[in-house]
Amino acid sequence: MAYVRFAMQEQACYRLMFDISKPRLAPLPELFAAERRARATMTDHVRLMVTEGYYKGDPELIGSVMWAGVHGVVTLYLAGAVADGGEFENVLAETMRTITSAYRVR
Secondary structure (H helix, E strand, O other): OHHHHHHHHOHHHHHHHOOOOOOOOOOOHHHHHHHHHHHHHHHHHHHHHHHOOOEOOOHHHHHHHHHHHHHHHHHHHHOOOOOOOOHHHHHHHHHHHHHHHHHEOO
């Protein structure tokens, strides 16, 4: 939810961070370190869930899948393809329910 809050409150920054039209250059060391820290925030919680036996699978992969799902919903919302009035919240909740249930230990 922190990811979603940031995207909603800092839409210009979010769009700048994920503008796919920019050329893919070799990352600067500072940028690479910041990117690793950001990725860790997406996987540390998942790693704990795997360690504690709630989820099964590779924490790095699960974190990436969760990130892709949330990022996709947020990006569609910011592009106007997912509406206000509950659709955004419903799609986001269903995305997370689907992803977490796929990795949950039964």
